[in-house]
Amino acid sequence: MAGLQSIGKSDSYHILLNGFVEENGKQEVLNERFDVVPKKTLGERLAHALLFEIIAVALCAPALAWIMGKPLLHMGALTAAISLVAMLWNMVYNAGFERVERRLGWVRxxxxxxxHALGFEGGLIVIVxxxxxxWLGISLWEALVLDIGLLLFFLPYTYLYNLVYDRARDHWAGTNGQTC
Known part of the structure; x- marks a missing residue:
């Protein structure tokens, strides 16, 4: 005979099971933590990446136009192109990262x-x-310096965006940090 007393506080990445199992007349306490990484649909991946890029373009295009002394439309077009590249990279990178995360049993x-943020941004540098x-008619070195400046913005932005997204996802999924 076995019994499950509770499924403890959790989010979509951790499940805590408390109870007992009875085997050969002996009861043993069950207190297990299972780490899981939920799979995302293609539609959710698209929404995740699109929202990330819309917010980034809205923040970066005006700032870059001002810093570089270029017209907003010119910098907006570059930012949109970078955004498209980043969105595609984001989907590919996150799918691969989450596969590795599940296989290795990492806790987020x-x-x-x-x-995660360092790997994503490192790969993006090679493309951007x-x-x-x-686009700007500058040297690769100058573009790298510009990209390092963007990286100083995007590292915390990427971290915070994904943290907020994961928590909002838990809330929208109805777990509110708990599992029934």
Whole structure:
């Protein structure tokens, strides 16, 4: 005979089971934590990436136009192009990262979130620097310096966006930090 007394506080990444199991006349306490990474649909991945980029363009285009002394439309077009590249990279990177995360049983703590943000931004640099250099008519070095400036914005932005998104996802899914 076995009994499950409770499924403890959780979010979509952790499930706590408390209860007992009886085997061969002996009762043993069950106190297990299971770490899970929920799968996202293609539609959810698109919404996640699109919202990320809309907010980023709204923040970056005016700031870059002012810093670079370029017309807002010119910088807005570059920002939109970078946004499209970043959105596609975001979907590919997150799908791969979450696959590795599930396979290795990682818990999405601060360390994993920071690693996620660093890996994403590192890959994006390889794509964006040549694009920015060409569009602005500057050297690769100048484009790299510009991208490093953007990186200083995007590292905390990426971390905070995904943290808020994950918590909102839990809320929308009806878990509110708990599982029934």
């Amino acid at each position: 703590d601060t360390r994993v979130r920071v690693g 620097v040549p694009l920015a250099a060409w």
